[in-house]
Amino acid sequence: MEIDPLIDDLGTRIIVCCGAGGVGKTTTAAALGVRAAERGRRVVVLTIDPARRLAQSMGIDSLDNTPRKVEGIKASDGGELHAMMLDMKRTFDEIVEAHADPGRARAILENPFYQSLSAGFAGTQEYMAMEKLGQLRARDEWDLIVVDTPPSRSALDFLDAPKRLGSFLDGKFIKLLMAPAKVGGRAGMKFLNVGMSMMTGTLGKLLGGQFLKDVQTFVAAMDTMFGGFRTRADATYRLLQAPGTAFLVVATPERDALREAAYFVERLAAEAMPLAGLVLNRVHGSGAAGLSAERARAAAENLDEGRMTDQAGGKTARSGSPATSPELSDLATAAASSSVSPAAPTAEPAAQRTAADTVTEADTDTDVRHLTAGLLRLHAERMRVLAREQRTRNRFTALHPEVAVVEVAALPGDVHDLAGLRAIGDRLTTGHTPST
Secondary structure, three states, X not given: OOHHHHHHOOOOOEEEEEOOOOOOHHHHHHHHHHHHHHOOOEEEEEEOOOOOHHHHHOOOOOOOOOOEEOOOOOOOOOOEEEEEEOOHHHHHHHHHHHHOOHHHXXXXXOOHHHHHHHHHOOOHHHHHHHHHHHHHHHHOOOOEEEEEOOOOOOOHHHHHHHHHHHHHHHOHHHHHHHHHHHHOHHHHHHHHHHHOHHHHHHHHHHHOHHHHHHHHHXXXXXXXXXXXXXXXXXXXXXXXXXXXXXXXXXXXXXXXXXXXXXXXXXXXXXXXXXEEEEEEEEEOOOOOOOOOHHHHHHHHHHHHOOOOOOEOOEOOOOOOOOOOOHHHHHHHHHHXXXXXXXXXXXXXXXXXXXXXXXXXXXXXXXXXXXXHHHHHHHHHHHHHHHHHHHHHHHHHHHHOOOOOEEEEEOOOOOOOOHHHHHHHHXXXXXXXXXXX
């Protein structure tokens, strides 16, 4: 998969990064935003991740529900980057304020049931993420929106949020609570007193009479807005299916993460969502891939048993041990050079060496062998990791050969600034794992 053509295409207006939790969706979204802005796009990154690391990496004190410009972007051709973090409750409040008259809006915002609903009702975060996406797209202030989807346990949450909220608003319980307000007058009061007496009595005992009253008041105030929720949710859903939207599934080369990625791929296909490809994040590599884990482990055992040496007169092996390979000699030389102090005195003539010098050299040789053996074991473990990652990827590609894949090499540390995000962007673009 080629990333630069995707973000350079002015027809690409929305990129949605999705995947299981902990696979690097937020970092990937931010890196895409930085790279696109520095290539001339006007970008806004919408993150759902409450962690502060994204704001800090962009040099911003904090992110909130208002897009903030990111300074330090090496932009060209008018490119710029804004970033924001979804405030679920504030987004819900904005919807109420925009679609209700001031009196009704105040009654809704002050309602205790609404305050609980807007702060943590199941599916509200996912729904509000789609609401905010629709708002950003309607403003037409940015030509590319990069969305970091909520950290959901299920691939269904983000795509199903509008349907779930619609089901809640259309549910029998809500319709029953709305009925008195719709009937109105004496008939409404009669219905409330007779038709709901058993229900309110039972629910009042279970939930509390005041809670039930708050719910009824909320439903009555929100009645005229329910249709708008469904309409906007449907419009945003169609926007996600339309040309100009691209989904990137993010995963790590681990079995569970790629199993989730496969589920995402299948679900996106079922919903006719445009999939651009898979970002395989934190892939490990090695600069000595020609040295297998088995050979490295065997060489380490030989060194520990004293059956292999790296002598001053040249790389040789003791009698009965296999010849030292170029890779092993290089590792031994590197280990020796790293273990000897730069301030060590130059070698003296052999005649002037003392017994203490001989003992010191023997100790140094032993230390070097142990260090080299340790490095060889680390390399063997790295090669086992590489083999496992490759097998895991091969299983995914066998199941989904139609999905384009780009590998992103693992960084030695966490991303904490724009330079780190640029490094991720470079790895996204190269499409291969550089030697580490």
